[in-house]
Amino acid sequence: MKISFHKVKITPNQPAYLCGYEGRNQLCSEVLDDLYASCLKIIEKNEVYVLYSLDLLSLDPELLEQMKRRIVKHGVNYDHILISTTCTHSAPETMVNGIFDDPNHGASPDYREFLVNQMEAAWLGCGEGVEVEVSYAVQKIDGCYGNRNGMELPCDKDVSCIRFDYLKKPIYMIVNIGCYPTVLGSENVKISADLFGAIRDSMRELYQVEVFMMNGAQGNVSNRLYRKSRDEQELQRMNEGICSQLSDLHFKLIEKSGICVKDISYKVDNQKSLIELAKKRDRIIQLMNNADEKEKASLKFGLNYLEMNQRQMKAPYEIISTRLLSIGNLYLVMVGAAMFTQFSIQIKAAFPEHKVLIWGLTDANAGYIVAEDEYGDNFESMLTKFPKGEGEKYAEYIINQLKEFIRDKEKQ
Structure with missing residues (x-):
């Protein structure tokens, strides 16, 4: 199995309406941290698979189709293109009429086209890849997030990490967390990947690898009942609380490839x-x-x-x-x-x-x-x-x- 990775910025180069909270109707241009499209290319027995993680709230079917068709032009099987979003609520709107069906506060056509172009750029930046071994680790996280409808209710708090090693050296890692990445609130008007962006940066520094963020079953999971505020300082506190528990992962080799x-x-x-x-x-x-x-x-x-x-x-x-x-x-x-x-x-x-x-x-x-x-x-x-x-x-x-x-x- 060969793996390669590349990420590109998808931070807008013009003011944009942010997506996720109703009533936040002003155009925003200030950037707290950059947004990225991360691309993981996997080659197995001459078959190519492409995994994407985007620092966005969601994608509509039309935009998703445009993205996939652009990658298909490079010879990739349509069914092998796997695209996800992290669900940050501090990224631009991507839908023409916006998530709340309001054409006055939707995405600009230029930003949608920019996203498609950047998806292609991420793919082109991946290269041929290297042979890797794959390993896996799981860590339960305490005290940072849970079922947002009640602390006493069920919650899968396991963070799963998939590591790819080249010549016994870690080079890439998938981090899977079933939790909304929303620490920043509706009053925030700065563009940000929010909690998943902070975790990505911290895990990259901790393990000296490129990190691919992947959300899990987060429909009723967030830090709502655990956070003290909804600002930048709280974002860092929540990030440190999670990553301190991910600092000593014990990986086990996945024996079968394919x-x-x-x-x-x-x-x-x-x-x-x-x-x-x-x-x-x-x-x-x-x-x-x-x-x-x-x-x-x-x-x-x-x-x-x-x-x-x-x-x-x-x-x-x-x-x-x-x-x-x-x-x-x-x-x-x-x-x-x-x-x-x-x-x-x-x-x-x-x-x-x-x-x-x-x-x-x-x-x-x-x-x-x-x-x-x-x-x-x-x-x-x-x-x-x-x-x-x-x-x-x-x-x-x-x-x-x-x-x-x-x-x-x-x-x-």
Whole structure:
């Protein structure tokens, strides 16, 4: 297996609207730290696979397609191009109408074109690659983040690290964390990769490797109940709290080499979902009648987002992009959505003899995959497109598909 890596800046060169928080409507140009597109190129038996991690909130299907088609021109199989975002809320809008469907505060066409060009530049910078050994380490993180709907609720706090060594020397590392990277709040108007950018810089310094950041099942996981503030100083405090626990990782060699990808995308009936959204809309309006001003603003946000989902759900089915990626005997479940942490725990528990992790926010983001036991009047339940119980069906589907994938691979 050959590996190469390259990253390029995707910090905008002109003022931009930042994405992620409603009401932050000013153009922003000040930069706290640069944004990057990281590209990991893997070559196995003359097949090329390309993994991307972008310091952005999300990508819409049209922009995602443009990015993939640009890389296909270089002879890469379309199905081998794997793109994800970190979900920073301090990066520019990438959608023409913005994440809140407001054409007055969306992305400029120039920035979208710039992103496509930079994706290509990252690919071109990778080079031929070197033969590597692959190793794996896991570390549980305490005291820095957790289930944001309650500290007592379940949370997968394992950070998984995949290291690539050339001639016994570490050169690249994937860091997988199932947590929103949002320390900086809505009052922040500086461009930033936020927590994942800080972790990337710290891990690069700690281990003297280039670092590829990968989110996990972060749908209901953040530092909300652990942070003391939402400013730059708190960003550094949270970064130090996490990276101090990652400073002495013990890696084990992944014995089998080889890489394989399988598409197992999942369909949800939009007619059923729209019926549930109509009921949810009535519930939000009911709650607004008895809410104080602060609660009413939050509910209004949820109502606006719900109505945007209703307008956009025109196809018979909603597709949750889902793929299985194996690197040796390590298995990554690529989820094109913000999956709740309970499902990560469930999926990993189904494979005690294998190394399994969730790679979330891949391809176009289908929204929240909410666990049934947390479905209710909370933020994620208001914003999800999917009816109660659909997340459990999806998790079982992934488990069954992954079992089949592992069986087929072990027969080879």
